[in-house]
Amino acid sequence: MTAPTAEAASAPGDEEVPASTNGQGTEGTDAATDAPVAEEKPKRATRTKSTAKKTRTIELTLTVTGTLDGAWQADLMHGSTRVVQGLSIPAAAVAKASQELHPEIAEKIDEVITAAREQHESRLRELEAEVAKVKQALADLDGES
Structure with missing residues (x-):
């Protein structure tokens, strides 16, 4: 076959x-x-260049730290670079700045400042009582001479 x-x-x-x-x-x-x-070939959509300016963001981080002793300090970071560290600032400046930023921030900071003020007033009363005792002890010594 x-x-x-x-x-x-x-x-x-x-x-x-x-x-x-x-x-x-x-x-x-x-x-x-x-x-x-x-x-x-598939046609590409032609892009027209935007005339709007590109928005650049700047990252600044401000950290305000306070103690009940009334000591306030600020740290400032620009991105990951520390610009200011441990700058001492008065409590009145912190209170004023917080009111400018936002009422909720101001409320919380005012609570901390009020607590610090009460602690200082308490300490002042204790010291005034101690000063009164010392003055009395001096007066007693002067009367003995």
């Missing part, structure tokens, strides 16, 4: 189409216009 040849194995109408054709038997042309087919 002999093997069938390639011509005998193909059915009528089954013609091989070269790989370079577009499957319609015409190589590289558009069937409607007979013009060469160009690969269409």
